[in-house]
Amino acid sequence: MDHNRVIRDVTVRLPMASTAVEACQWTVAALARYTPAAIAVLLHVQGRLRCVAATGSWQVFSTVAPGSGIAGRVYATGHAVTVADVAADPAYLPVRPDVTAEICVPLCDSTGRPVGVLDLQWSAPEELDRWRATAERLAGGLGARITALGGPPAESRSEKLLRHAATLTAAPTQWELLTEAIGAARDVSGLAAAMLVLAGGDGPRLGGPTDAPGELESRVRAELAEAGPEALRRMITRAHRYGSGYTLGEAGHRPTDEYEPIARAGVRTLIAVPVGTPDAGGVLLVADDRLLRPDPTTVNLMELLAGQAWTCLDRLRTLARLREQASSDPLTGLRHTGPFGQRIAAATPGRTALLAIDVDGFKDVNDTYGHQAGDRLLVGLARALEGALRHGDELYRIGGDEFVAVLEVSRPDEAVRIAERLAEAARGVGRTISVGVAVAQPGERPELAMRRADQALYAVKRQGRDGVHLSAA
Template sequence: MDHQRIVRGVTARLPLASTVAEVCQTTVDALARFTPATIAVLLHVNGRLRCVAATGSWQVFATVAPDAGIVGRVHTAGRSAVVPDVTADPDHIPVRPDVIAEVCVPVLDPAGRPVGVLDLQWTDPADLTSWRATAERVAARLGARIVALGGPTEGRGEKLLRHAAAMAAASSERELLSAAIRAARDVSALAAAVLVVGGRGDPRLATPPVAPGELETRIRAELTEAGPQALRRIVERVHRYGAGYTLGESGHPPTVEHEPLVRAGVRTLVAVPVGPAGDGGVLLVADERLRRPDPATVNLMELLAGQAWSCLDRLRTLDRLREQASSDPLTGLRHTGPFGQRIAHATPGRTALLAIDVDGFKRVNDTYGHQAGDRVLIGLARALEGALRQGDELYRIGGDEFVAVIEVSRPDEAVRVAERLAEAARRIGRTISVGVALPRPGESPELTLRRADQALYAVKRQGRDGVRLSAA
C-alpha cells in the first residue's frame, strides 16, 4: 500500500471543495478508494460530535456526545487511538457487527486544537501503524482546510432541530417565547425577532426575558405606540394571505400594515403566522440592512412558528389542567389542596383564618333542589370575593364551607373583614356564620382551622348570621 500516494491524492482534492461538508466528504471518498474500512469524519458543533461525512456502513450515528466512544476520547484528549481488538475496548461504538479494529485520529486546527476526528474501522486485518500515520497526515490537511473555510459550522436545518428541542423543553410560556425568539434570530441570520401572540382579547407583543437588540426595541416601541389595531392588522394580513417576505428592493412603499415597522428602521422583513387564525399570532423577523431572504428561509421560519405554537398550546393546556385540578369547578375558587399549601405558610400573629358557613343551605337544597343550591353558592362566592381586600384569598373546602385567608396586623382587623363578608352576604339575600382565628406560635394550621370552626359553631348556636373571634 503506497501511503504517500494516499496522502497526495487527498491533498490534491481538498482545494476543489468549497464547503466544510464537501471537504469532509471528499476526504472520506478519497480514502475509501484505498481501503474497505468504514470511514467517518465527525466535527465538534454545538457541544456534539456531528457526523459530517461517512462511508462503508449501513448506518452511522448522526451525533455523538463529546465524551462518548473512542471518537469522544480522541477528541477530548487530542491524541490518536489505535485499537487492534475493538472487543477489548469498552468505548468502541459498534456501527457494524463485523468490525475488528479501529484507528481514530484528531482533526486539529493550525493552532493544534481539536475540531473533530477522523475515524476508520476495519473488518479484516490491516496495517494499523501505517494507517495511523496516514490518517494523522490527512487529518492535519483536513483541519487546515476546514478552518480556511470558516471552521465547523451548523447547518440551518440542524440549528432549527436544536432550537426545536429547546422549545419543547421549555417549562413556562416566557421561557418558550424566549427560546423561539433566539431560534428565529439564529436560523434566519436576521437581527431582530418579535412575537405577537393572540388568544383572549387583542393581540399583544410577547415580552420574554431575552435581552432585546436595538432594532427589536424600536420595533416594539413603534408597535406599542401604533396600538392594538395595528397589531391586529398585521396578524390578520399574515393569517389571511400566508407568510410573506421582502425582496430586498429599495424605493418601494410599504403597505399600511407595515408602516410602523418601516418607521422603526426595518428594511428586511419575514412575517409568518403562528397558530390558527383567531387564536394565533405572528412571528416577525427583521433587519435594518437591505437583505434578500429566500423561500427556504421563510419555510424554516414557518416550521419554527409551527413548533413554537405546538409547544405554547401544550403549555397552556397544562396550565388549564392544573387550574382545573386546583380549583372548584362550580365556583372557580381554589379548594382544599391549594388551601393546605397556603395555610402551611401562615405567619403567626399576622395571618387570620376565617371559617365561613352558609346559613340554611340544606333547606335550600331540600326545598328547591341542588341546582338552586349551586346558584346560591356561585352568587355567594362572587359576593365574598368582592368584599375581600387585594391579596386576601378565598377557598371552598366543602359543600357550603368556605375559608378566607387574610393578612392582618391585629385581631380586630380580621373581625372587621369578617363583618364585611357577612354584610356582603346579606346584600344578596343570604346570611353566613363566620369564625375567626389567628395562628398561635408553634400551632399547626389544622389546629388553627379547628379553632376557627369552633368559633363558627358558637355563632350557629347563638342564632347564625354573625362573626366570632376565637380565644387567643
C-alpha cells in the same frame, strides 16, 4: 503495506475538494481501498460531532456528544488514542459487532484546535502503530484542507429550524417560548430583527423579550408602541386575511398603510407571517434595515417556525388552563382543598388567621328549591365574600357549603372584624353564615389550627347561627 503510498493516494485529491464534507468523503473513500476497517470522519457542528463521511459498517451514529465515546474523548482532549481491545474500554460506542481495535486521531485547524476526528475500527489484527502514524499524517492533511475551506460545514437553515423547534417544544413558560421563537426567526432568516404581535383580550401587544438585541428592533418596537393597539390589529388582520408577505428588495416603493410604522423605523426588508388564529394568534414580523429580497424558501421556513411556535404556545396555554381547573372549584372558581392544604402548611404562627365559614340552612335550599338554586346561591355568596375580603386575603371552597378564608393579621381582633364583614356581606345577598376564627399559634400544626376554627364555628351554630366566634388559643 506501503503506508507512504497510502498517504500519497489518499491526499492527492484533497486540493481539489471544494467543501469540507467533500474532502472528508474523498479521504474515507480513498483510505477504504487500503484497509477493511470501518472508517468515519466526524466534524464538530453546533455542539456535537456529526458524522459527515463513513464506510465499512452497516450503520453509524449520526452525531456524538463531545466527550462521549472514544471519538468524543479524542476531540475533547485533542490527543490521538490507540485502543487495542475495545471490549476493555467502557467508552467504546459499538458500530460493528466484530470490532476489536480502534484508532482515533483529532483533526485540527491551523491553530491546533480540534475541529473533528478521523476514526478507524478493525475486526482483524493490524499493525496498529503503523496505522496510527499513517492516520495522524492523514488527519494533518485533512485538517489543513478543512481549515482552508472555511472549517466544518455550517448548519443549513432547515437544520437550524429543526434545532430551534426542539427548543420550542421544551420551553417551560410562555416567556421562554416567545424569546426562543424570536431568536429562531433571526437565526434562520438571517435578518436583524424579529417581533411577535399577539392578539389578546386587552388588545394586541408585542410578545417576547423587551431587551431588544439591536438598534433596529428597538426602533421598531418604539414605533409600534407609539402607533398603538389599532395599528397592531391592522397588521394581524392583513396577515390573516391575505397570508404571508415579503418585500422584493426594490427601492422607491411605498409600503402599505399597515406597515407604515415599521417603515418609519427604518425597515427596508420585511417578512410578515400569520401566527395561529386571527382572534387569538397574531403575526410574526422579521425585518432588516438592509434592502434585501428574501427568497421563498426563507418565507416558507418562517411559516413553519410560526406554526411550531403557535402549537407550543397553545399547548402551554392549555396546560395553564388545566392547572387552573385542577386547583379551582368549577362552580365558584375559588381554589379548593389541594391549594388550601398547601397554603395552611405555610401558616405563620401568630399572624395567619383561619376563618371557617358555613352557610346557614343551605340544606333547606337544596331540599326546597333544588340543587340548581343551591348552586346559584353558592356562586352569589362566593362573589359577595370575595368582595368583603381585603387585597391579599384568600378564599377557598373546601366542601359543599363550606368555605375557608385565610388572612394575615397583626392581632386576633383584626381577624374577627374581617369575619364580621363577611357575615354582613352574606346578609347583603339574603343569607346568613356562621364563622369560626382561629389564629395559628407557635408550635401548632396547621391542621390543629383549622380544627380550632371548626370548633369555633360549631360554637356559633349552637348559639343560633349568623355570627362570629374566636377560638381561644
